[in-house]
Structure formats: C-alpha cells, structure tokens
Amino acid sequence: MAAAAARSGFRRMFSVSGFTPPPPPAARPAAEPCNNLFVSGLNKRTTSEGLREAFSKFGQVIEARVITDRISGYSRGFGFVKYATVIEAGEGIKGMDGKFLDGWVIFAEYAKQRETQQPAQPSSGYQYSN
C-alpha cells in the first residue's frame, strides 16, 4: 500500500532525495476491520466538521471528532471517524488515506476498539466522570 510506504517517510516525498526511499521495517499491518476509523496527519487547524465533511463523501459518518490535547487544548493532529458500517469505513480509508486535507497528507486506518463492542468492564463499579 502506498500509505504504508508514505508512513515510513512521506516527508521525503516532498524533499529532493534523488533516491528511492527505504522500505518500512514493519509498518502496522492493517488493523482489524471496524466501523471506527483512526485518522492521522490532520492539520493543526482541522476541525471535526472538516473530517466529517471529508469522510461523509465516502459513506455515512456516524461520529467524527478531532482529538485535541485535554491539558493544553491544542490539536493533536489526529481524529476519529465512525462510519455506519465497516464497508463504508473501508471505502473511506481507500478514499481518504494518503489524500490531502487542509493542505496536509492524512492517513486513515481502522482505530482501536476503545468503546463499543465490549462485553463489560473488568473493574467493578462505575466510572465517575469528573
């Protein structure tokens, strides 16, 4: 995949190397297919709406959020996009992975299962918010 190669050093792609970039040693091999997508390489000023607008063109976006630092409040440069189905998620990845967004190359891949599809929490009791 071009995304894997780009992940190795997409920055050199714009630089004058005059030589072929080295292959990735062991890039992350396609995560498990899920409707949850992990988008990285976002611009510091990209918003959740921008993500939804960009990914909604390939499928129905259920949830789109750009992750920002909780402490400083600055954008971390990555976000999450949840599609209605894993099928649309795959289309969204193939349609937005390695593409330009807000002037930056973004990468889309399946995100880890932090919520949903979980049987139950290992710890007893409930989580107290704040």
Place this chain on the structure above:
DNA sequence: CATGAGCGG
C-alpha cells in the same frame, strides 16, 4: 507562545 507519527470521552 508552538507543536507532529500519533489511537479519544
């Protein structure tokens, strides 16, 4: 204040 290769609430 600026920031970057990273998986949130």
